[in-house]
Amino acid sequence: MSAPLLELDAVSRRFSRKISLGDRIAAKLGAPVETREVRAVENVSLSVMKGETLGLVGESGCGKSTLGRIAAGILPPSAGTARLDGKPVMAEDGRHQKLTTRVQTVFQDPFASLNPRKRIGETIGEGPLAHGLIDRAGSRAYVAEQLSRVGLDPSYASRFPHQFSGGQRQRIAIARALAMKPDLLICDEPVASLDVSIQAQVLNLFLDLRRALNLTAIFISHDLGVVRHLSDRVAIMYLGRIVEIGPANEIYAAPKHPYTQALLASVPRLNRHREGRTAFKPIAGELPSPLSPPPGCHFHPRCALATERCRTEPPQLRPLGPMRWAACHLAE
Amino acid sequence: MTAALEVRGLKTHFFTRSGAVKAVDGVDLSIERGRVLGLVGESGSGKSVTGLSILGLIDHPGRIVEGSVRLDGQELVGLDRDASRRVRGRRIAMIFQDPMMTLNPVLRVGTQMSMALRAHETVSNAVVRERSLKALGKVGLPAPEQCLAAYPHQLSGGMRQRVAIAIALLHSPSVIVADEPTTALDVSIQAQILQEMQRLGAETGVALVWITHDLAVVSSLAHDIAVMYAGRIVEYGPTADVLAQPRHPYTRGLLDSVPGEAEPGEKLAQIPGSIPALIDLPPGCAFRARCSRATGACETMPEIADIGGRLARCFHPLEAA
Numbered sequence: 001m002s003a004p005l006l007e008l009d010a011v012s013r014r015f016s017r018k019i020s021l022g023d024r025i026a027a028k029l030g031a032p033v034e035t036r037e038v039r040a041v042e043n044v045s046l047s048v049m050k051g052e053t054l055g056l057v058g059e060s061g062c063g064k065s066t067l068g069r070i071a072a073g074i075l076p077p078s079a080g081t082a083r084l085d086g087k088p089v090m091a092e093d094g095r096h097q098k099l100t101t102r103v104q105t106v107f108q109d110p111f112a113s114l115n116p117r118k119r120i121g122e123t124i125g126e127g128p129l130a131h132g133l134i135d136r137a138g139s140r141a142y143v144a145e146q147l148s149r150v151g152l153d154p155s156y157a158s159r160f161p162h163q164f165s166g167g168q169r170q171r172i173a174i175a176r177a178l179a180m181k182p183d184l185l186i187c188d189e190p191v192a193s194l195d196v197s198i199q200a201q202v203l204n205l206f207l208d209l210r211r212a213l214n215l216t217a218i219f220i221s222h223d224l225g226v227v228r229h230l231s232d233r234v235a236i237m238y239l240g241r242i243v244e245i246g247p248a249n250e251i252y253a254a255p256k257h258p259y260t261q262a263l264l265a266s267v268p269r270l271n272r273h274r275e276g277r278t279a280f281k282p283i284a285g286e287l288p289s290p291l292s293p294p295p296g297c298h299f300h301p302r303c304a305l306a307t308e309r310c311r312t313e314p315p316q317l318r319p320l321g322p323m324r325w326a327a328c329h330l331a332e
Numbered sequence: 333m334t335a336a337l338e339v340r341g342l343k344t345h346f347f348t349r350s351g352a353v354k355a356v357d358g359v360d361l362s363i364e365r366g367r368v369l370g371l372v373g374e375s376g377s378g379k380s381v382t383g384l385s386i387l388g389l390i391d392h393p394g395r396i397v398e399g400s401v402r403l404d405g406q407e408l409v410g411l412d413r414d415a416s417r418r419v420r421g422r423r424i425a426m427i428f429q430d431p432m433m434t435l436n437p438v439l440r441v442g443t444q445m446s447m448a449l450r451a452h453e454t455v456s457n458a459v460v461r462e463r464s465l466k467a468l469g470k471v472g473l474p475a476p477e478q479c480l481a482a483y484p485h486q487l488s489g490g491m492r493q494r495v496a497i498a499i500a501l502l503h504s505p506s507v508i509v510a511d512e513p514t515t516a517l518d519v520s521i522q523a524q525i526l527q528e529m530q531r532l533g534a535e536t537g538v539a540l541v542w543i544t545h546d547l548a549v550v551s552s553l554a555h556d557i558a559v560m561y562a563g564r565i566v567e568y569g570p571t572a573d574v575l576a577q578p579r580h581p582y583t584r585g586l587l588d589s590v591p592g593e594a595e596p597g598e599k600l601a602q603i604p605g606s607i608p609a610l611i612d613l614p615p616g617c618a619f620r621a622r623c624s625r626a627t628g629a630c631e632t633m634p635e636i637a638d639i640g641g642r643l644a645r646c647f648h649p650l651e652a653a
């Protein structure tokens with residue numbers, strides 16, 4: 001773990017709000033229509049070291065998937081650059097082409113991401129074949145190897161996705177990604193739709209493969225327990241910004257940002273030590289709309305410590321100890 | 333004291349073209365006023381069908397084939413449609429994962445609350461308004477007045493769920509069955525709702541059946557826990573006892589699978605295999621194929637039995653430490 005493999009340099013991504021039929025009619029009639037934008041990701045810089053797993057957590061809509069897709073080179077940022085080993089992951093000349101196969105992605109819903117009409121052997125083999133990682137003669141053996149690596153019988157190559165359970169489909173999606181021999185794997189909620197017993201099987205597979213292949217990974221999840229289990233470092237996002245980043249064990253033991261503290265306190269704990277029912281400690285207030293995030297610190301309407309400064313001046317990420325960063329005016 | 337809800341030998345089967353799906357196959361539950369029962373299990377174990385059966389909401393091709401559901405002592409199984417409708421919404425209510433199962437998208441919240449109230453009572457406009465506002469306040473909605481005037485789509489997911497809960501509370505029912513009501517919500521909103529429910533249970537004396545696959549939620553919320561597997565309850569007892577010392581191998585496996593408890597980066601204990609289909613289950617313990625303690629004895633179905641202050645359905649339960 002020394003050189004950064006992936007670097008995100010001040011990336012932002014805006015989406016213009018979908019224009020509804022009503023808006024279009026209003027515009028035709030000459031009424032002013034606001035064109036508001038979602039700032040899904042706002043000026044995020046981070047790096048992922050070789051061999052490291054970075055966990056990315058936050059509540060829905062905070063920009064995790066958008067950031068993951070930018071890192072994977074499948075979504076162009078509105079500003080900033082994503083680089084792998086110093087080279088951009090996406091062409092910057094307006095063609096928006098993904099430039100590398102060295103980053104691969106595993107998504108939440110394995111059913112949606114597997115072509116239902118293709119046998120899974122073809123699904124797994126087509127990428128490596130197209131990119132010359134293997135030749136047609138070696139394809140069969142290669143696919144068999146990928147399947148057994150994720151704990152599936154090689155004979156499954158001739159089956160279709162609907163013949164598999166959710167957990168098996170997620171293994172297939174992992175096999176397909178790994179068949180491209182990626183250096184960086186981006187997992188976007190890969191276990192979110194699985195039952196705990198199946199989730200444990202897939203998480204164990206991930207731990208094994210990571211060790212065996214020395215994988216670097218970004219692991220996106222809203223499940224703080226899953227992220228803690230897998231990650232070396234964790235980044236916490238809130239409304240498009242990273243509010244805290246640092247070693248997983250330290251952040252879970254002693255979060256510095258008020259949002260991280262509140263989020264960790266909100267998560268119900270599985271209490272196996274006979275302490276009886278516990279009180280919930282929720283964060284006050286609703287998650288603000290990403291269409292009009294609060295000015296200054298995005299968290300200020302829900303923060304018990306907020307001051308006048310927090311309402312106007314956005315806090316920058318600043319170092320608060322070895323490898324620890326938080327974006328809060330007051331955190332120390 | 334009669335239990336608020338008493339379920340005995342409940343069997344609900346779906347008669348499909350490929351055979352009978354024994355979704356619920358002999359469930360016993362009992363819950364008293366002011367208590368919370370957590371009904372947990374993995375996907376397809378029969379939790380929702382249990383909840384729907386309690387409310388009398390099972391439709392063709394499904395049917396309650398056996399058993400009894402008593403609400404404050406009154407038998408609900410076998411009630412005709414009208415009698416069943418008089419009970420539902422008034423003395424027993426259900427909250428769903430998707431609040432839009434309860435809410436009508438084209439009506440204002442106030443209109444819907446008024447309809448829900450007037451389905452069972454004759455009340456004046458002023459009383460409707462007063463009771464609606466009170467119910468919305470109870471579930472922690474910050475601006476009840478504005479909420480009454482809003483359409484569901486103008487509210488966030490968390491607020492919609494609160495409205496659904498407020499409607500469930502309108503008639504001060506004895507029992508509320510909540511089927512994964514916070515599963516689709518963000519953790520910060522989930523924690524708010526769990527806190528409100530914990531308070532409401534204590535304040536109103538409503539008995540809550542809380543259905544979830546999330547053991548951590550049950551751990552903080554429920555007095556008792558019932559673990560379901562393949563249509564049956566396999567372990568049932570005080571939450572703290574069951575979580576601290578599971579006796580059924582499946583409960584133990586489930587608890588050990590949860591990350592967050594284990595040492596980070598270490599392999600999680602995992603249960604091999606997956607849940608069997610509920611059509612043509614082979615005889616015997618349904619967990620057999622995945623169980624490390626299985627013996628020849630397990631080829632017959634174990635009865636659920638009292639083992640030291642809780643119930644477990646297993647021939648070879650884990651030892652009490």
Ligand SMILES: Nc1ncnc2c1ncn2[C@@H]1O[C@H](COP(=O)(O)OP(=O)(O)OP(=O)(O)O)[C@@H](O)[C@H]1O
Pocket residue numbers: 015016017018038039040058059060061062063064065066067222290
């Ligand atoms: N293609 C798109 N068009 C318009 N808006 C988008 C698009 N993709 C994402 N957004 C918006 O950007 C914001 C961030 O979305 P994103 O999917 O990255 O969040 P997330 O953290 O992955 O959330 P979740 O936990 O729900 O998956 C959201 O407000 C979302 O509505």
Ligand SMILES: Nc1ncnc2c1ncn2[C@@H]1O[C@H](COP(=O)(O)OP(=O)(O)OP(=O)(O)O)[C@@H](O)[C@H]1O
Pocket residue numbers: 346348353354355373374375376377378379380381382392393394545610
């Ligand atoms: N209308 C139906 N027709 C046929 N089978 C059904 C029907 N409804 C439910 N089932 C079956 O009954 C079983 C139990 O389903 P149920 O919805 O109760 O599971 P659950 O424990 O609530 O799962 P989840 O956690 O996924 O909500 C499943 O095998 C399901 O396929």
Ligand code: SF4
Pocket residue numbers: 257258259297298299300301303304305306307310315327328329330331
């Ligand atoms: S900057 Fe201010 S409002 Fe934001 S988290 Fe820190 S104290 Fe709270």
Ligand code: SF4
Pocket residue numbers: 580581582617618619620621623624625626627630634645646647648649
């Ligand atoms: S009855 Fe047998 S198979 Fe079933 S859980 Fe107990 S030991 Fe395992």
Ligand SMILES: [Mg+2]
Pocket residue numbers: 064065066188
């Ligand atoms: Mg996402």
Ligand SMILES: [Mg+2]
Pocket residue numbers: 379380381511
């Ligand atoms: Mg269900």
